[in-house]
Amino acid sequence: NADIMAEAAKIVVSRGADILDINMGCSVRKVLKTGAGAALMKDFQLAESIFQAVRKAIDIPLTIKIRSGWDPSGEDAFEIGRIAQSCGVNAIAIHPRTARQGFGGNADWTIIRRLKEIVNIPVLGNGDVDSVDKAFQMMASTGCDYVMIGRAAMQNPWIFQKVVSRLNHQVQPEISIKQKFDAICEYVNHTIEYMGEKRACRLMRSRLGWFTKGLPNSSQFRNDIRFLETKEQTLDLLRSFYCKVDDCFSGGVHRVISRNL
Ligand SMILES: Cc1cc2nc3c(=O)[nH]c(=O)nc-3n(C[C@H](O)[C@H](O)[C@H](O)COP(=O)(O)O)c2cc1C
Known part of the structure; x- marks a missing residue:
């Protein structure tokens, strides 16, 4: 109408x-x-x-x-x-x-x-x-x-930055595992603020799978997040997943994500 x-x-x-x-x-x-x-x-x-x-x-x-x-x-x-x-x-x-x-x-x-x-x-x-x-x-x-x-x-989410860099004939930025981890945690926190813990964590059951697609052990991670209910559970699973990813890329030598954050 x-x-x-x-x-x-x-x-x-x-x-x-x-x-x-x-x-x-x-x-x-x-x-x-x-x-x-x-x-x-x-x-x-x-x-x-x-x-x-x-x-x-x-x-x-x-x-x-x-x-x-x-x-x-x-x-x-x-x-x-x-x-x-x-x-x-x-x-x-x-x-x-x-x-x-x-x-x-x-x-x-x-x-x-x-x-x-x-x-x-x-x-x-x-x-x-x-x-x-x-x-x-x-x-x-x-x-x-x-x-x-x-x-x-x-x-x-960095795809825009990369396209703009290429448009401006600049070197495309490399995004570290730590930056990805920080960004995803920020996203989880903002979503919880916006829609409340329960709804946000349920949404994360699919959303976190998209973010982590293609990373080592991501299919196991997608399996683990199927029952997310709380913020603590969500951030714990993310932390342990990204620690493993970090280990894969640096052999655990240069770990930048602390398991005890
Ligand atoms: C989770 C999700 C929500 C979407 N919501 C909207 C929407 O509200 N309005 C809209 O016009 N398109 C929406 N779309 C469609 C996208 O804007 C886009 O047209 C579509 O995903 C194709 O582009 P892509 O291949 O870059 O994903 C949505 C897509 C996804 C995956």
Whole structure:
């Protein structure tokens, strides 16, 4: 409903938001069922009325996040792109998988390139960028103005720093095991502060697995975190896991993570 969206947009601005993004990319069933997320890509008229109403309601930059749409051709995305541009949307982020695809198959980057040819507003390319090289490949092959990184950032939050370093022709920073350990502990602490110990620790059952993917003994670690309930348990498991990782890389000689922190 365009009026409700406009009202919500005003609330977001009153809370100090710098930009407002309308999520038209979510393909989770419970979201689609309500007509939100990628379901909005089915109804061009409704999408247009929402863009117009929200645009009128706020002065901050307005962006949208879309998928390819409901079939692999990308035609839904191109039409939504045209409409968005004509309504004064400032930029479009596109994850070129269909709504039905979820995260299956590959993101079709040719759709990013075609959208870029159709609209004049900035296009943020998204989908399957899991390394610095891939970010550069996406920019080169699609001409997108920006790259958006999702899942890879949850495994490696330093990926942005590395991409920026390469863009600035600087040496990419090496991230030590200690830095990774400190960052993950900080993440655990902030999440507990934000959502409370029980909910946060349950979330960590999956999140910590993403962070540690690819490190030695990580499959055992993923097994161990399946029953996380408390902060103490979470930090203890992390400490002992990262001590072992540290040992693997330094032979225990230069251990930087103390078992007794
Ligand atoms: C845990 C998780 C939560 C996400 N939440 C949102 C969301 O709220 N809104 C959105 O537009 N996309 C969301 N996405 C999708 C990502 O923004 C992105 O489009 C998708 O992961 C593909 O990019 P990637 O290959 O870099 O991960 C989410 C993805 C993940 C893994």
